[in-house]
Amino acid sequence: AQSVTQPDIHITVSEGASLELRCNYSYGATPYLFWYVQSPGQGLQLLLKYFSGDTLVQGIKGFEAEFKRSQSSFNLRKPSVHWSDAAEYFCAVDRRAVGGYQKVTFGTGTKLQVIP
Amino acid sequence: GAGVSQTPSNKVTEKGKYVELRCDPISGHTALYWYRQSLGQGPEFLIYFQGTGAADDSGLPNDRFFAVRPEGSVSTLKIQRTERGDSAVYLCASSPEAGGRDEQFFGPGTRLTVL
Numbered sequence: 001a002q003s004v005t006q007p008d009i010h011i012t013v014s015e016g017a018s019l020e021l022r023c024n025y026s027y028g029a030t031p032y033l034f035w036y037v038q039s040p041g042q043g044l045q046l047l048l049k050y051f052s053g054d055t056l057v058q059g060i061k062g063f064e065a066e067f068k069r070s071q072s073s074f075n076l077r078k079p080s081v082h083w084s085d086a087a088e089y090f091c092a093v094d095r096r097a098v099g100g101y102q103k104v105t106f107g108t109g110t111k112l113q114v115i116p
Numbered sequence: 117g118a119g120v121s122q123t124p125s126n127k128v129t130e131k132g133k134y135v136e137l138r139c140d141p142i143s144g145h146t147a148l149y150w151y152r153q154s155l156g157q158g159p160e161f162l163i164y165f166q167g168t169g170a171a172d173d174s175g176l177p178n179d180r181f182f183a184v185r186p187e188g189s190v191s192t193l194k195i196q197r198t199e200r201g202d203s204a205v206y207l208c209a210s211s212p213e214a215g216g217r218d219e220q221f222f223g224p225g226t227r228l229t230v231l
Contacts, residue, residue: 004158032217034219036222041224042224043119043120043207043222043223043224043225044159044207044209044222045222046219049217049219051217090158090159092158101147101164101166101171101172102147102149102164102211102220103161103164103172104149104161104220105161106158106159106160107158108156108157108158109156109157109158
C-alpha cells in the first residue's frame with residue numbers, strides 16, 4: 001500500500017521568511033513525486049515533480065524540493081515567502097499501475113497562511 | 117491554450133436526485149482522470165480513462181457512480197440517488213498520454229452539495 005503523510009495541517013509564516021513543508025511517503029519502489037498548489041476557487045497547479053536523477057528539484061514560483069530516499073521524504077522549500085503564496089499545498093505520489101498509467105495518491109494538504 | 121474545464125462550477129441537489137458532472141479535457145489529451153476532494157482532504161482517485169475506455173474504475177465508491185467518455189474527449193461523471201455524503205468537490209484532470217513524465221492538468225472542479 002502507498003500513503004502520503006503531510007504532518008502539518010496548517011502553517012503560518014511571515015512574509016519574507018523561509019518555508020519548509022514536510023512530506024513523507026510510504027512506497028516500496030522508487031516513487032514519482034509531485035507537489036501541487038491549490039488556491040481558493042482554483043484548480044491544482046503543479047509546482048514541481050521528481051522522477052529520477054538529481055534529488056534537488058527546482059519548480060515554479062521559486063519553490064524547490066529535495067528527495068531523500070533514506071528518510072522517505074520530499075519536503076518543499078522556499079527561501080522567501082510572498083503573500084501570494086498563501087494557499088493549500090499537496091504532496092502526491094505516483095505509483096505506476098500495471099498498464100503504465102499514473103495512479104496518484106495525494107496527501108491531506110498543508111494550508112499556508114502568510115502574515116505581513 | 118485552453119485548460120481543463122468543468123461544468124457546472126457548483127451544483128446543489130436534493131438527496132435522492134441524479135446529477136451529471138462534465139469535464140472537457142485539454143485538446144489532444146488521451147488520458148483523463150476523475151478525483152473527489154472532500155473537505156479537509158486531498159483529492160482521491162475515482163476513475164481513469166484511456167481514450168474511450170475506463171481502464172481503472174477501482175476508486176468509484178459504489179455502483180451509484182458511473183462515468184463515460186464516449187468519443188475520447190469530453191467525460192461525464194454520473195451519480196444516481198445522491199446522498200449527503202456525496203457532497204464534495206469533483207476534480208477532473210487530463211494528461212497527454214497514460215505513461216511518460218507529463219503531469220496531470222487539473223480543472224477547477226465542480227462543487228457538489230447534496231441537501
